Amino acid sequence: MPGLGATYGRGGATGFQQDLVNADCIVIEGSNMAECHPVGFQWVMEAKARGAKVIHIDPRFTRTSAVADTHVPLRAGTDIAFLGGLISYVLENELDFREYVVAYTNASSLVSEDFVDTEDLDGVFSGWDPESKSYDKTSWQFEGAHEPSSTGTDEILEQAPDPGQIGQPATDPTLQHPRSVYQVMKRHFARYTPQMVADVCGIEPEVFLDVARAVTANSNRDRTTAWVYSVGWTHHTVGVQYIRSAGILQALLGNMGRPGGGILALRGHASIQGSTDIPTLYNLLPGYLPMPHATEHATFEDYCAVGDQMVGFWGNTRSYITSMLKSWWGDAATAENDWAYDYLPRITGNHGSYRTVSDMIAGKVPGYFLVGENPAVGHANGKMQRLGLANLEWLVVRDMQMIESATFWKTAPEIETGELVTEDIATEVFFVPAANHVEKEGTFTNTQRVLQWHRQAVEPPDDARSDLWFYFHLGRILKDRLKDSTDPRDRPLLDLTWDYPTHGPLVEPSAEAVLREINGTGADDRALSSYTELKDDGTTRAGCWIYTGVYADEVNQSDRRRPGREQSWVAPDWGWAWPANRRTLYNRASADPEGKPWSERKKYVWWDEEAQTWTGEDVPDFEATKPPSYRPEPGAKGADGISGADAFIMQNDGKAWLFAPSGLADGPMPTHYEPAESPVPNALYGTQANPGREQIKAAWNRGNPSTSDVYPYVFTTYRLTEHHTAGGMSRTLPYLSELQPEFFVEVSPQLAVERGLENGGWATLVSARTAIEAKVLVTERMRPLKLAGGKVVHQIGVPYHWGEQGLSTGDSGNDLFGVVMDPNVHIQESKVATCDIQPGRRPRGPALVDFVEAHRVRAGVASGLVPVGGRSPVEETTMTGEAGSMHDEEGTP
């Protein structure tokens, strides 16, 4: 979540779901919380019962809308226009929480004279290089601040040290200077008027103003508004900038760090937050430390250079990485060998998921592990995924069910069309059955950063084993096979500390021993209590610095289960939240610069003058004894560089960033672009879509031209309460399958008439990738939108759960999508694209290929025919940036 990381310093949800009951207004946008997070939604219902206004902004009227006070239907892919409208409304009417904005944001910083806005360059910021399709960010800097010397890459990491701003910028606390961030933003968003929102989003100006009034009336000293989003925001070519928009708005309204405020990023799966904290991402090490880059981080000193210059807690990067290396390689990591830094693999560029799949199709990738992931159904452009799988040498699938990604060699739709032939697929598939969550112990890190321990209830059946068992024994066997090797390249594996105790008949490794290793130990081999204890001299070990404290006092803190009714409403004794068991981040901002609560009603964390310490409901997100009056010496680094009156301690300047001079590949401020596939031209700029978006041009990944009559309708994909993502855990179960037994699409009565669709009948949806069939639900919950000039846009709802396996089967909605990505994080645009819809079932067999090709010809799209086996070459790619992440969840629409 670099949108949050760049704005506030950390990429996690800023609050917790239980805190929603304190909100006076809750805006749910880019999320269908009632359907996808029904248990957490109880706190929204509780807030509503206490009088909060609940607003749902979504292309579809969902089960969330049904219990909201207001549903605002907007065109999919136009959230920046909507949020920009709100930002403009706040700025034009000076409704911002001025004292908060001046104290805690960079609104007063002066932007460089060289900066030129999109408003003056028809949709690009200054520094745009059309050749490389990327930005030179020199002109985005603040006056008086300068770029650090060490790296030229855009490390757009969740929370990585941001090298952008070393040195303190010039400021104008009156916010009147024409180059102050406040004024620059005001000009940037000036055209985002209620009428513009109506023209672009299809929302009536009155409805927009209702929302604007509700949000601003509930954001001040006494009242707070909370924002909730999920993958409805992240799955766009401008997804990071969506989140930035909300980040700017919530900072302007003074809702951050305060009870009932914040931005709640709801994660899609049980431990997705955990799998980014201890990542399954190619460019991150645990705790959001960057993966070393082959040229830019050649030496350990290069790697630490940025952190060494930083103000804030990233200034201690050297301690974090040293402790991690000691944790991994133990005694083999010494001061002499730079703590075995050279054992770490290096990245050389983009190794994201879609890039890797392209390489698979080209035959460049021999082997692939799929662990709890079903890309043949769950990822955009299912055909591309399946062609990739079919061109491997071997594939390991660890799952509880025989999912489509394990059976693609016989069940893929391409077998029926003849594009793949079972006998010719050389991929050797190893299906390794997995234990489920009640058959093993361990932690979940939930959407609000809370680690919760779950105990084992029963032994896994038959050959099913936990992931921990699988990796431990795989590592053990590999080490054993190589034990006589003298090859230096085997040293990293042979020197790994791999000595976890095991127990039981299955020789299960101890999950608590792993958690303790992650927590870290000191020189006395006792568990550490806080990441502030980590040292850069090799005397401390910690597998993931942000988790240090989860095993404090040699106690598994994640296993704490004191019921909520037996403790304060913040419930600090339930599980353990990173960092340092803080439940609401940046909570220093709940007090004014002098340390006093903004109001009695929204009291949370404050400075106790008598005790000379910060105190309150939560663990203060601040150094406990640093007084509000503290001011750093010039040149102070690390935590010492943060003033006692600053609230965003991870940021180099201690402020929330309204304007982000670095950290983002596609602009310091959000700006509205149309989705890569859109039925209308961009009403604001000549630049149609995000110019920095990443594309892969190949026969198996054709794009629909925008404003095409062949693909005239917008569609969006989503989940239903009754099913789980790609369906492996729900379509195989009778009690869930019967509740949503067949693949269906939702259309408005108007579109049904326009295309002759019947409720309960069949429809075929066509894109430049393929055609799929589904049953039709005609419902007024889908609403045609009227845009500028009377243009009517129809939207189609496509739940994406289905595939060929299981009890409930059907075509896969994700097969309709092509792959086009956000330049910051390589996340695909799978919440909006275009298609056609026709009544009746789709052609079968080879006729399907001809049918789709005929549409491509009519639309003027290059041929999408692939040879048998699928090995069509990549014709061209624009994959910007050297870094970025293929987010596990966010890669799974």
Place this chain on the structure above:
Amino acid sequence: MSQISSASPAFTGNDPQNRLFGPLPDVTGEAGYEEDHPARVGFFTDTSVCIGCKACEVACKEWNTLPMDDADGNRDAMGLTGMSYDNTGMLGANSWRHVSFVEQSRSIDLPMPSIGLPSAPGQGAGSGGGCGGSCGTSASTAPADGTTIDQASVLNAQALSSFDPQAAPSGDREIRWLMSSDVCKHCTHAACLDVCPTGALFRTEFGTVVVQDDICNGCGYCVPACPYGVIDQRKDDGGVFKCTMCYDRLTDGLQPACATACPTQSIQFGDLDELQERADARLATLQGQGVSTARLYGRDEDDGIGGAGAFFLLLDEPEVYGLPPDPVVTTRDLPSMWRHAAGAAAMLVGVAVTSFLGRRT
């Protein structure tokens, strides 16, 4: 312990203690339990906070090991109904909880011209989106340009005319998506129990009504007796089944599975008198907020079944949810039926005797 009996006072022809009809303060005691029996328990289902997640349906099937079935009650089958998100269809032998989904809409006045519904009959709100099968809709004639509509729609025009804050405005239309988890009402006067000839149906010490599968002989008398169409027979083995309010959980001090699973407290379980108080308060709150269409269903002990053990807060007429507006226990008229039958029998005997007498004369 005195004898537990469902023997009908019908034969006696009088019902001074309301054993067949009307309020019955101690239904459990009336069934023969001693005075220290547990308080009567029930469900209060507050549909205004239901989010339609169907966790109740799944929890019920899990706990009671019910088979998968489709909307027509066919075992081990499934299929899309096309009626909103409801693929359960109705309560039946294999579905003891059923969440209904009712889609309603009407236009609201906004300066921006709306995009009209098509004028084609049968493509309106109801028939298209599916109103849970309960709200037959016919969109009225729309102007030829299709830019405005005059939505006559959902079954209860009166309720619609006073759409309330519970309905979310959605652009130029007000859409309401009602969700409600239906269940056996555990009637004060349970006709199913009254007509059961084997004693398979009985009143528990908690005041609930339960079928014992090992005693049921499959006669099926209870099926037409239920005024709600709840109790249902399995086609394959002939047994009848319905919600037991998790009798096996209650006896172990647990709450029913559905109430435990409900994330928003739409399904509340507890002592019936306490639930009734809570429901009255909730109704007052909603009406205070201007939700004029809110009402309690099954709460009134003067209704046709003597009040329900499982009652509801609804946001529209019961028919909209597929519930009978005025259910009456089918055994209410038994005394008069017996009286009439006896009269008829006496007359027949009289006629016969008279005719024989006549012949002799």
